[in-house]
Amino acid sequence: MKKIFFTPGPSQLYPTVKKHMKKALSEDITSISHRGEKFQKIYAETVSSLRDLLEIPSKHKIFFLSSGTEAMERVIQNCAAEHSYHFVSGAFSKRFFKTAQELGKTAKKAEAKEEGFDFAKINIPKQTELICITQNETSTGVYIPAEFIYKLRKRNADKLIAVDTVSSAPYVDLDYQKLDAVFFSVQKGFGLPGGLAILIISPKAFQKANTIISKGISTGSYHSFISLDEYAVKNQTPETPNVLAIYLLGKVCQDMIKKKIEKVRKETEAKAKLLYDFFESDGRYSIFVPEVILRSKTVIVIETRVDSQIIINHLKTKGLYVGSGYGEYKSKQLRIANFPAHSVGDIKRLINEVRTLNIQTATSSP
């Protein structure tokens, strides 16, 4: 039986990954020197493919890190000497906020209510250097539309804005020119193995790292913006990187460029609609995020009347793996990833299984 992972990370591999992995192994990618020409070429190709796919401005720098969690730490260290401000809408944005505190910064936050953030009312303190936004909160399925972020940008021209797009990239279409730091890891929307993250920073964010250093404040060590850039200009990383992961990311970006990113995005929206329409029509379920425009297209969070584990276990017997609720919602919710690796057929198969699921029978079976 073909297994399909609708788990929100790690998730289903992008369909071309196996083929690229075989090719990479046959080319001994995993044994080549990370200081040699062959690696530099792979590095340059992946960076250029990312720029093309996401339309990243040429002056923005692209760095390779090991995880989305690491990216939060690097952004805080290099973009805020003292003051950060956070939009908290679930566990990942809370992690971002806590990271700032753990690094000794003065971190302030706005917490989302049921209906999201009231952006017009939020007053960001004057001394704030960095505003942190989790654009797609994977734990709750709360999505912050780009227009909201651009409005914040307008009203806070003097501050840096960092955006976590870990579970929305490459679906989310952002104007990077308006943003100072954007990061994502590759085990979600890119359908790749975990252990690699991308951080995109503006010239202003890079300048800020220099300012922080000139104040005698640490921006970190080997993965400070300055150190990362020293190597990036040579198409290298400070440490021995996961060469295979960088190679695969480049290939998947090229596949998505060939397919056309607009098509990937339209398909994501069509699949999200199938899921939301179904769960809205089935009385046994309700959608967690009430406000339609704040509903994530890539992580669909559904409330269940019965213990969600029963549903999850039943679907497993059909080869379909969906996520449970996050933290306190573990047994009350389902979290379903809708990434580019999931086809319309995969989504229909999932919906069909859920539709025909007889919870009474599922409960009594071991």
Ligand SMILES: *Cc1c(COP(=O)(O)O)cnc(C)c1O
């Ligand atoms: C998964 C996730 C992270 C953490 O990424 P890792 O690569 O697992 O460290 C951060 N933010 C969001 C929104 C996520 O979904």
